[in-house]
Amino acid sequence: MPQIEETQPKYLQIAHFIRDQILRGDLRPGDEVASERQLAADWSVSRPTAARSLEALSHQGLVEKRQGSGTYVRSLEVNRRARELYGRARQTGKIYAPGEYAVITSAGWLDAPDHVIEALGLAKDRRAMHRRRITHNQDGPITLSTSWFPPDVGQRAPKLLEPERIQEGTLLYVENMTGRKGSYAEERMCARRASEAEATDLHLPSLAAVLVVHHVVRDLQDRPLEFAEATYPPNKWAFEQGYPLT
Incomplete structure (x- = not known):
């Protein structure tokens, strides 16, 4: 897992890492994304920071949160x-x-x-x-x-x-x-x-x-x-x- 750098907000670094996995195809439509708890442990950040990274990915249209289940990669349309x-x-x-x-x-x-x-x-x-x-x-x-x-x-x-x-x-x-x-x-x-x-x-x-x-x-x-x-x-x-x- 990459180390957190000080040049960028922590939540954005996490979001960009997951975003790149999605765009490369490492995470495919329908795949589950790591939970807030797992991201917080993997990146040594707080739960609110991990939650904000998932919110950023959702805002970008890359993932969707399913109530009671988790966060999943959305199907992507390509221009x-x-x-x-x-x-x-x-x-x-x-x-x-x-x-x-x-x-x-x-x-x-x-x-x-x-x-x-x-x-x-x-x-x-x-x-x-x-x-x-x-x-x-x-x-x-x-x-x-x-x-x-x-x-x-x-x-x-x-x-x-x-x-x-x-x-x-x-x-x-x-x-x-x-x-x-x-x-x-x-x-x-x-x-x-x-x-x-x-x-x-x-x-x-x-x-x-x-x-x-x-x-x-x-x-x-x-x-x-x-x-x-x-x-x-x-x-x-x-x-x-x-x-x-x-």
């Missing part, structure tokens, strides 16, 4: 496009695949809507940095997305203000400018009718349905680093999941 974008950017320095390109339609400071304020954990100041883009390939627009960043990130990453593409991608640029590294991401998704603006940007009929994904990236200290809202048109594959049949 193929988000995973490929981050992986491609880290490996090649380019975020888009051949034939894809993005047009930045707006960038700068805005009063953030309520769901962005909640996702970024903003307090009194509603102002946040945003970048709105439409991604295209040879067939036309394939994604409409807006990234939002907390004020401290916006102040330290001036290129976010510019309506030009950031070659390595916004997340890697933000990491380099702030020294804060993205650690994990949370996603929620739903289908709904496209708004008038979305239908126009994605070349859709007015009553078309779209898939909307809310994507939050957190750093090693569990602080929100980026919130992105992406809208996918119909008949564009954006997600995949593999799972064993036995």
